[in-house]
Amino acid sequence: MLVKEIIEVLDARLLCGEERQDYGVEVAFASDLMSDVLTLKDDHVLLITGLANMQTIRTAEMSDIHCVVFARNKKVSPEMIELARENDIILIECRYSMFKTCGLLYGSGLKAIY
Amino acid sequence: MNDNDPIVLAMQVKEIVQALELKVYSGEEGLDREVSGAYVSDLLSDVMGHADTGQLWITLQTHKNVMAIASLKDLAAVILVAGHKPAENTVEQSNEEGIPILGTLLSNFEISGRLYELIKNR
Amino acid sequence: MHFEYNIEGGDFTRAGYASSQVKKLLKKQGVEMSVIKRTVVAAYEAEVNVVAHAYGGVMYVDLDDRQMRIVLQDTGPGIEDIQQAMEEGYSTASDAVREMGFGAGMGLSNMKKNAHELNIESEVGKGTRVEIIMQIA
Numbered sequence: 225m226l227v228k229e230i231i232e233v234l235d236a237r238l239l240c241g242e243e244r245q246d247y248g249v250e251v252a253f254a255s256d257l258m259s260d261v262l263t264l265k266d267d268h269v270l271l272i273t274g275l276a277n278m279q280t281i282r283t284a285e286m287s288d289i290h291c292v293v294f295a296r297n298k299k300v301s302p303e304m305i306e307l308a309r310e311n312d313i314i315l316i317e318c319r320y321s322m323f324k325t326c327g328l329l330y331g332s333g334l335k336a337i338y
Numbered sequence: 339m340n341d342n343d344p345i346v347l348a349m350q351v352k353e354i355v356q357a358l359e360l361k362v363y364s365g366e367e368g369l370d371r372e373v374s375g376a377y378v379s380d381l382l383s384d385v386m387g388h389a390d391t392g393q394l395w396i397t398l399q400t401h402k403n404v405m406a407i408a409s410l411k412d413l414a415a416v417i418l419v420a421g422h423k424p425a426e427n428t429v430e431q432s433n434e435e436g437i438p439i440l441g442t443l444l445s446n447f448e449i450s451g452r453l454y455e456l457i458k459n460r
Numbered sequence: 461m462h463f464e465y466n467i468e469g470g471d472f473t474r475a476g477y478a479s480s481q482v483k484k485l486l487k488k489q490g491v492e493m494s495v496i497k498r499t500v501v502a503a504y505e506a507e508v509n510v511v512a513h514a515y516g517g518v519m520y521v522d523l524d525d526r527q528m529r530i531v532l533q534d535t536g537p538g539i540e541d542i543q544q545a546m547e548e549g550y551s552t553a554s555d556a557v558r559e560m561g562f563g564a565g566m567g568l569s570n571m572k573k574n575a576h577e578l579n580i581e582s583e584v585g586k587g588t589r590v591e592i593i594m595q596i597a
């Protein structure tokens with residue numbers, strides 16, 4: 225699923241990665257616990273989370289995750305955006321709950337990791 | 339489906355258990371509780387602040403305060419994902435409160451996706 | 461090559477800086493991507509543990525052609541029962557740490573799974589020393 229499709233399905237806002245909207249994710253993972261995310265071995269993962277702090281971006285960096293959706297209308301700081309840009313991570317902000325975010329993406333055919 | 343307003347689904351916990359093939363760990367007494375929707379979160383304070391009465395709480399959080407929060411917020415049931423199991427005292431609390439703890443091997447994303455499909459047209 | 465990075469206890473804005481430097485270094489050396497990921501996941505978990513559970517510490521990184529050795533030495537409460545701490549799900553993380561997205565009790569087992577060799581020594585009331593060894597070629 226392409227970044228631009230995710231944005232459309234979620235009626236969401238792109239925070240950084242304008243030039244990479246043709247990036248495609250293959251599987252999705254939803255979690256607020258970073259050590260849980262750090263167990264993932266897959267490539268082209270979409271991370272859906274309600275945790276919006278610097279460690280969310282660090283975790284994506286360490287796990288080679290290049291696209292993150294922040295659910296629950298979480299506000300993302302300029303520092304987070306800067307760190308994400310440095311690491312080629314696309315950030316998307318969405319006003320729906322995690323439940324609805326997962327529901328809409330799953331309904332659009334995005335697969336779970338396991 | 340509106341995201342935040344509690345809605346009447348006219349669906350009981352046991353119907354969801356059946357439809358999604360969930361394991362029932364405890365709190366069987368609460369299987370006929372009415373479900374108003376679902377909330378996915380692994381952050382305790384977030385659930386305290388934002389979950390609504392009657393929702394199913396989907397999480398991999400097995401912290402000892404999970405049942406205390408479920409009871410305070412009057413949630414319908416807790417679904418532990420990815421095969422996580424409740425601790426012994428959590429099971430006791432769940433039985434006392436009559437709030438079921440359910441389980442699935444599926445991830446947060448997949449169980450949410452399936453549940454959303456199930457209830458979106460209600 | 462030898463590098464040292466200070467880690468401030470409780471500072472969740474900067475946590476991960478040292479591991480990020482390790483990642484850049486390994487990339488520059490042309491190390492295989494899968495090995496880089498294993499190394500930085502282990503290093504990052506160890507770094508966050510210092511931030512979450514100790515007062516402060518240092519990450520020492522030594523690199524030669526064949527291996528990378530990462531040592532995290534902290535001053536802090538130490539770990540009473542290392543075997544118990546290694547169990548998945550065991551965590552003493554404070555509520556504040558949990559609100560930062562940590563405290564699942566999975567960090568040490570993640571480190572064990574990813575490191576080629578992991579050694580932990582700890583003295584209660586003094587601190588903890590974590591050594592991660594990776595074969596990079």
Ligand SMILES: Nc1ncnc2c1ncn2[C@@H]1O[C@H](COP(=O)(O)OP(=O)(O)OP(=O)(O)O)[C@@H](O)[C@H]1O
Pocket residue numbers: 259260505509510512513514534536537538539545546550551552553561562563564565566567568569588
């Ligand atoms: N550097 C350390 N100093 C003191 N205690 C530690 C240290 N590292 C780990 N521990 C202890 O070991 C426990 C387990 O650590 P582990 O990294 O597995 O889980 P966690 O940090 O609690 O949660 P997570 O890593 O999943 O976010 C910690 O809760 C803590 O009690």
Ligand SMILES: [Mg+2]
Pocket residue numbers: 259505508509562563566567568
């Ligand atoms: Mg940890």
